[in-house]
Amino acid sequence: MEFRRLGRSGPRVSEVGLGTWQFGGAWGRLDYETAREVVRAAHEAGVNFFDTAQVYGRGRSEEFLGRAIAELGIRDEVVVATKVPGEWLRYRDVKRALEGSLRRLGLDAVDLYQVHWPACWENIPVSETMRAMEDLVGEGLVRHIGLSNFPVCLMEEAQASLRREEIVSNQLQYSLLVRDVEKELLPRMRELGITLIAWSPLAKGALTGKYTPENLPEFKDVREGDPLFLRENFLRIWELVKALREIGARRGKTPAQVALRWLLEDPLVVVIPGARRPEQVRENAGASGWRLRRKEWELLDRLSRAVEIEWVTY
Numbered sequence: 001m002e003f004r005r006l007g008r009s010g011p012r013v014s015e016v017g018l019g020t021w022q023f024g025g026a027w028g029r030l031d032y033e034t035a036r037e038v039v040r041a042a043h044e045a046g047v048n049f050f051d052t053a054q055v056y057g058r059g060r061s062e063e064f065l066g067r068a069i070a071e072l073g074i075r076d077e078v079v080v081a082t083k084v085p086g087e088w089l090r091y092r093d094v095k096r097a098l099e100g101s102l103r104r105l106g107l108d109a110v111d112l113y114q115v116h117w118p119a120c121w122e123n124i125p126v127s128e129t130m131r132a133m134e135d136l137v138g139e140g141l142v143r144h145i146g147l148s149n150f151p152v153c154l155m156e157e158a159q160a161s162l163r164r165e166e167i168v169s170n171q172l173q174y175s176l177l178v179r180d181v182e183k184e185l186l187p188r189m190r191e192l193g194i195t196l197i198a199w200s201p202l203a204k205g206a207l208t209g210k211y212t213p214e215n216l217p218e219f220k221d222v223r224e225g226d227p228l229f230l231r232e233n234f235l236r237i238w239e240l241v242k243a244l245r246e247i248g249a250r251r252g253k254t255p256a257q258v259a260l261r262w263l264l265e266d267p268l269v270v271v272i273p274g275a276r277r278p279e280q281v282r283e284n285a286g287a288s289g290w291r292l293r294r295k296e297w298e299l300l301d302r303l304s305r306a307v308e309i310e311w312v313t314y
Contacts, residue, residue: 001046001288004270007168008193010144011079011111015264016288017049018042018281019199019272023064024057026222030276032064039068041278043078045285051171051197051272052105053083053116054097059104066105080105081112083148083171089119094132098141114146114171118154126154130161137165144168146197152184159192167194174198174269176207176240176259176304177228190268201263201271202256203228206237209245209255213238227311240303247296253286260287262300 003012022028023035039050050069052061062082069075082105084097101110113136115129136142147158148171159167170189172181174196181196189196202208206228211217213234218224227233244255251258256273263269264287275281292300 001048001285003048004195004267006112006144006146006195006197006270007166009166010168010195013049013079013270014047014285014288015270016047016260016285017051017197017270017272018047018284019274020050020052020061020065021056022274022276023052023061024055025060026056028221028276032067034277035064036068036071037278038275038281039065040072042275042281042285043072043074045282046288047281047285048077049079049081049270049272051081053085053114054101055083055085055116059100062101062104066107070106075107079111080107081114081146082110083114083116086115086117086119087122089115089122089124089129091128091132094129095136098136102141109141109143112144112146112169113142114148114169115150115158117149118151126157127161130158134162134165146171148172148197148199152188155185155188155194156192159194167192169195169197169270171197171199171272173200174263175201175203176262176300177203177237177307177309179304186266186268196266196269198263198269198271201260201273206234207241207244207255207259209241209248212241225313227309227313230310230313233309236307236309240300240307243299243303247292247300251290251296253290254283256283257287258292258296258300260284261290261292262297264288265292265297 001014082101088097133145146169174181244258248255248258273284
């Protein structure tokens with residue numbers, strides 16, 4: 001496993017982390033014993049970066065992750081990230097939210113505390129939220145500050161609101177099928193030295209090679225009704241998926257590993273795919289430690305840019 005620093009002053013994390021949204025039940029019920037084995041497999045594969053959030057199962061994901069880390073005795077070897085919901089960004093609420101997260105995780109401090117999304121409805125000033133985040137660092141309850149789903153203007157405002165600390169990361173949706181971050185965010189983050197933590201880097205499984213236009217099950221989880229899995233859209237994706245399969249076959253890799261590797265060719269990016277089974281997390285970890293050939297990267301880039309997903313579905 002290879003490692004990268006978050007931002008200019010953040011912790012060194014495995015370039016492939018583990019996202020734990022699935023521990024909260026959004027992808028179907030997952031029992032604690034399975035979650036613990038997923039965490040164990042990730043750690044054994046060299047993963048040291050574990051990402052959760054308060055809203056994942058209303059704290060259930062935090063509870064599962066914290067309990068697994070404690071039972072496996074690996075706290076000193078891992079970087080734990082969680083998030084405060086975008087509805088709780090008043091000064092007092094940020095602090096109260098962290099108290100709950102620390103209790104569920106069983107930690108004295110969170111390594112990376114992220115604002116899950118901007119205050120879209122409550123109209124809370126970004127500066128108020130950032131003052132709370134910075135004070136939590138000063139109190140020793142948070143080690144580093146991150147954002148999630150912040151556009152350029154609010155990311156810049158968040159950084160400008162900090163007096164002593166810096167934003168080390170912005171967690172954003174990024175994959176071969178969803179590349180909008182490249183228009184504004186990624187160039188600006190490169191200038192500021194802010195790491196992009198890519199969520200849904202496998203496009204909710206669309207890039208794993210498991211599905212075909214003729215094999216698209218009706219999902220009973222967060223993918224239900226997702227435009228990516230409508231047959232007319234998947235037909236547009238299919239040439240890209242076939243290329244992932246072909247490159248993987250030549251290189252002894254899976255399509256998922258190739259799709260993750262494409263993102264990791266950018267040193268500013270860290271990926272946090274989820275996993276519901278130990279074998280999935282071991283497969284994802286296999287995206288680290290090798291490189292795509294230039295022609296392979298360019299082929300995937302070209303096929304990816306040619307995909308035109310129809311997002312409007314009704």
